[in-house]
Amino acid sequence: LAKTTQPISMDSYEGQEVNITCSHNNIATNDYITWYQQFPSQGPRFIIQGYKTKVTNEVASLFIPADRKSSTLSLPRVSLSDTAVYYCLVGSSNDYKLSFGAGTTVTVRA
Amino acid sequence: DAGVIQSPRHEVTEMGQEVTLRCKPISGHNSLFWYRQTMMRGLELLIYFNNNVPIDDSGMPEDRFSAKMPNASFSTLKIQPSEPRDSAVYFCASRDLSGANVLTFGAGSRLTVL
Numbered sequence: 001l002a003k004t005t006q007p008i009s010m011d012s013y014e015g016q017e018v019n020i021t022c023s024h025n026n027i028a029t030n031d032y033i034t035w036y037q038q039f040p041s042q043g044p045r046f047i048i049q050g051y052k053t054k055v056t057n058e059v060a061s062l063f064i065p066a067d068r069k070s071s072t073l074s075l076p077r078v079s080l081s082d083t084a085v086y087y088c089l090v091g092s093s094n095d096y097k098l099s100f101g102a103g104t105t106v107t108v109r110a
Numbered sequence: 111d112a113g114v115i116q117s118p119r120h121e122v123t124e125m126g127q128e129v130t131l132r133c134k135p136i137s138g139h140n141s142l143f144w145y146r147q148t149m150m151r152g153l154e155l156l157i158y159f160n161n162n163v164p165i166d167d168s169g170m171p172e173d174r175f176s177a178k179m180p181n182a183s184f185s186t187l188k189i190q191p192s193e194p195r196d197s198a199v200y201f202c203a204s205r206d207l208s209g210a211n212v213l214t215f216g217a218g219s220r221l222t223v224l
Contacts, residue, residue, distance in 0.1 A: 032210065032211060034210075034211065034212065036213075041218075041220075042217060042218070043114075043201045043203070043215025043216055043217055043218050044153070044201075044213070044215050045215065046212045046213070046214070049210055049211075049212060087153075091211055092211065093207070093210065093211045094207070094211070095211060096141065096143070096155075096158045096160075096165070096166065097155060097158075097166070098155075098211075098213070100152060100153040101152065102152055103152075
């Protein structure tokens with residue numbers, strides 16, 4: 001499975017856009033990129049998934065360059081409630097040994 | 111759908127006692143995962159079931175840990191005997207293999223072993 005690297009922490013203020021970049025140099029052809037969000041005292045929650053180019057949903061956007069060796073999760077106009085840990089995972093549809101790593105702790109301040 | 115349901119949400123027990131954690135996956139999901147989360151080690155995969163069959167239990171830390179999935183709607187994770195170092199949040203997650211590789215997690219069971 002491809003190893004991922006993402007920043008340990010990021011600070012932001014309400015109303016700003018937060019961009020978290022994840023590196024996955026060894027991504028395989030069949031691998032998808034999936035992001036999860038975890039609030040304190042809750043289980044991780046799926047946010048967005050993509051294979052290439054750009055994916056957008058009501059929560060976030062995911063930008064994936066042509067070489068797919070990295071991806072950027074974009075959270076538009078964050079609020080205090082977006083304070084959470086964000087995990088980047090890479091794997092194919094049948095992979096089960098998905099590594100969550102340490103994730104990126106995003107702290108949004110007023 | 112009520113999502114993945116775990117019980118109990120909190121358990122406090124004494125060292126040496128048996129602990130049983132329960133999980134009801136989302137109906138129709140054919141894969142089930144048990145994870146453990148601690149500050150030091152993050153989220154660790156303990157065991158993975160596919161169609162109720164344990165496929166990989168290499169993450170189970172010791173023989174004190176066991177997991178079963180008697181049917182598609184129920185799984186248990188048992189620790190016997192429990193030790194203080196087992197204190198953690200245990201998450202169950204399920205997945206529908208026919209779709210994207212997306213896990214749905216339960217709310218977790220916070221275990222404290224005194």
